[in-house]
Structures are given as structure tokens and as C-alpha cells.
Amino acid sequence: MPPTGDSAVTHRPPARAAGDDPPVPRRAGPPQPDDPAALKVVPVRHPWRWVGIAVTAVLLAQFAHGLLTNPAWQWGVFARFFTNATILQAVWVTLQLTVYGTALGFVLGLVLALMRLSASPFLRWVAFGYVWAFRSIPLIVQLLFWFNLAYLYKRLDFGIPFGPGFFHFDTMGLVGAMGAAVLGLALHQAAYAAEIVRAGVQAVDAGQLEAAAALGLPRLRRLRRIVLPQAMRSILPNATNEVISLFKGTSIVSVMAIGELFYQVQVIYGRNGQVVPLLMVATAWYILLTTVLSVLQHYVERHYAKGAAR
């Protein structure tokens, strides 16, 4: 008769008292072998867990109470602006920045990771240099640089290096504010993505590569079919971190006066002075969309866990 957790315990209230103040010494020897199957197993008690739960519950209740009763939160203003057209448009811009930044960043990051893992010292050094440079430059500086590209270089010439040019672009029209923002975010993201992908690829058992090589699989096929699907398991949690961090990091783009969420919220509270409820509008949107990303993460991770367990 297997003991079934709590039900086995609740039938025996004296067991707890015996634990605190044993009337009989417990280590008196092995239990008498009258009927070993009748002995009940009492799981270890965790009284401090209950204390922790109680303290946390009280703190949460206080916080919730404060949110509801403190008029300074101004939930009426919050509700009015949460689905305001300007805000929704700003959420859309934020999402676009995140998607483009992530997509371009991870494509470039994958290429950089493969370069760093390649047999060619030249490619390794180029990728290392890139990662070094773009991890060293603050994102905000880089963004401002792209935004002000036209100030530094008036036009781009294509031609013989140091010689005559064949055709050229004016940089003023080349990189718009949105383009500069996506470029900056993607280049920044690529440096971090490269390291995440590299770590994931290196975590794949070397025997997998050997087996693939012994079967004569071409290099790209090995990567696409054998290495990356297995690397994804360690890449995904870190990559999701990066996406979420980029998603919120898009608020930095507000320095370039792009109408993303954080910028528009600032504009609105600059006009009406309702700082707190509008910051809460932005916060609520960030929380909502991050939650969606976390749920997606769960399902994508489950897909790549194929064959990992029974």
C-alpha cells in the first residue's frame, strides 16, 4: 500500500507532535518487522514555507490595496489612454522596431557566430572585432551616430577606393529616423546574438558533428539539420531574454524622436501633466507583450525539446 502524500499524513495527527517532542527516542533501532507494509511514510515538513507564503501574501495584499485606493494612480486617466489611438500606434511602432531589430540582429548574429567558429582565422578575427566593437559602444551613442550620419558623411560614393566614384547616394535621404533606429538596434543586437548562438553551437556534443561528418553530410546541411536544432535548446532561453530586453530597449529610441511607446507617453504627459498614469500605460503594455513573448517561448522550447525525454 503506497503512501499517497498528505492523505497518509492527515490520518495521523500525532505524527507532528512526535516530531517536535518525541516521547520515545526515534533512533531506537530499525522498526519491528511485524508488518513492514503497514508502516506509513511521513514526508519532511516545511513550516517556513508557510511562513514565507503568509508574509508574501500580506505584502501583495498591501500593494494591491495601495494600487486600488491611492487616488494618485489615477486609474481613470490610465483607462482613457490605454487604448488611445496614439498609444496603439506607438505600440505598433515599438513592435515593428522589435521585430526588425530581432530578425536582422539574429540573422547577422548567426553569420557572425559561424564566422567565429569557422576554421578560417581571418573570419574569426573579423567576427571577434565586430562583437568587440558593438558590445563596447553604448547603444544610445550608436543610435545617435546613425541618426546624424548625414552630418558626418554628406554622401556615399561607390567606386575605386581613394579614386574616382561611379555613383553616389546622399546620406541625408538614405537613412531615415526609423531606418537609423532599426539599423542601430540590429547591429547592437547582432553582437549579443552572435555570442548566444556561438555558445549554443558549442554546447552540442562534438560526437554529433563527427557522426554527421562521418556520414558525409555537407557542411551547411550538418549545421541546419544536426547542429542548430540541438543548439536551439540552449540558444532559446537566452535569445528570448535578448528579444524581451530589446523590446523594452526600444524605449531608448525615444532620443531620436521616433513615435514609439515610451516617446509618445512622454509627449502626452508633457502636455497634460499626468505623469504616473501615463507611465503605467506604457508599463502595462510592456508587461502584456512580454507575457505574450514568454508564452511563445514556452511553446517554441517545447518544439525543440523533441526527443530529449521519454
Place this chain on the structure above:
Amino acid sequence: MSAMVEIRSVHKSFGSAQVLRGIDLEVAAGEVTVVLGPSGSGKSTLLRTINHLEKVDSGWISVDGALVGYRRSGDRLYELREREILKQRTGIGFVFQNFNLFPHLTVLENLVEAPIAVQRRPRKEAEAAARRLLTRVGLTEKADAYPKQLSGGQQQRVAIARALALEPTLLLFDEPTSALDPELVGEVLDVIKDLAHQGTTMIVVTHEIGFAREVADTVVFMDGGRIVEQGPPAQVLDHPRHERTRAFLSKVL
């Protein structure tokens, strides 16, 4: 004599450690060669040089009449491009000690991956061939299982089937039973014996002396990066000429 594998004066070092110190060996077509020796004797490295998983430092190896990993022109050996090396490898099946099945692919997908990608065989045809191979190793019903759902012995039998899927002319086994629980060794050895009786050319690195005695045409004993002695099993196993062979056999028998 038509040698399927010809190894001439092969040397290999890892840093300052000399692992192979001049190996000469010939394996005739259809023969089973079993390589014995203490760990660190270089037998696994030798096996890995035969399909160019390791490059040799000097000497050469030919399989089925073609130099492995190089092209000879006059007195120079030019290293082959990766594409050509991969093509050579498809003629050489390799079975690893740790199976190295692809864990995210089913058994059937493990088997058809190389025939489809390398030999460009239609999926239907490759899957039919793969199922025949699974029957041959006694795992017909495991086609859709993932490797982790199988026992070690079953995994190794799948790995053997995967190596056979490219219809290689030579099979290399690197301690195929060393990672297995003792009661699972027999089922894997039975599959290998089967292949031997069908005339597949094989080189098997193993510690299974009984298997060597039963299946090998030639037993090679290696120690310290050299071949100490070789010959029919009856000679090498029962009447070893060298002290080192005798010492090794007395420990493992």
C-alpha cells in the same frame, strides 16, 4: 592481392604525444580485422584516420584503391577539398562507441538523412531501404521512436543500420560495445557477426576477445602506437609471440 585498405607508415601526434608511430597494415576485401590493445595504444586514432576524421602527419592510407584525404601528383600529396573528402567518407561506414545518433530525429530520420542529403535518393526509396535495414538489425517496430527511448544496445544497432544506409564498402567499428551494459553486448555483437558472415569488410576495435576469436580473420595487437603483432586469431590469441601481447591477454582473458 587486392587490399581493400592499405595503411603505409602512418604517423600521428597530438601536440607532443606520439599516438601512431609508423603503422603498416593491409586488410583484404571481405575480411574482418579486429584491433586489440590497451587504452592509449592508438587503436581508435588509427581507425579515425581511415575515414579522415583525423589527418595523418605522414604516411598514407588508401581505401578501395583511392588515397584517403589526398591526391597524389608526382611525389606530392595534395590535401583534398572538404567536398571530396565527404564523398570518400560515404564509402566508409563508421560506428562510434557512444552511438552518436541524432537525438532530435527519429530512428527512421536518422537512417535516411545521409542517403537523401548525400546520395540524393528519393525519400520514399530511402525510407524503404531504411526499414529493410531496421529489420536486418531486428528493430522493425522502432522506426518512429526517438533514440533516447531505446536501450543502449538498440541505439547501437540503429547506429550500425545508419552506417549501412550509405551501402559502404568498408565498415569501421570503434569499440562498439564499450558503452553498453553487459547484458546488451551480445545483441550488438550478433549484428556485427551477421555482417561479417555476409562478407562485409570490417575493421573492429574492441575489447571483446571472444568476439575476436570467433569472427576475426586477422587479429592485430597494438601497443604504444605500433602494431606489435598480427595474424590469425588462433595464433595471436592462443600463441602470442610477444611478451606485451601475452601480458595484455593475461589481464583481459
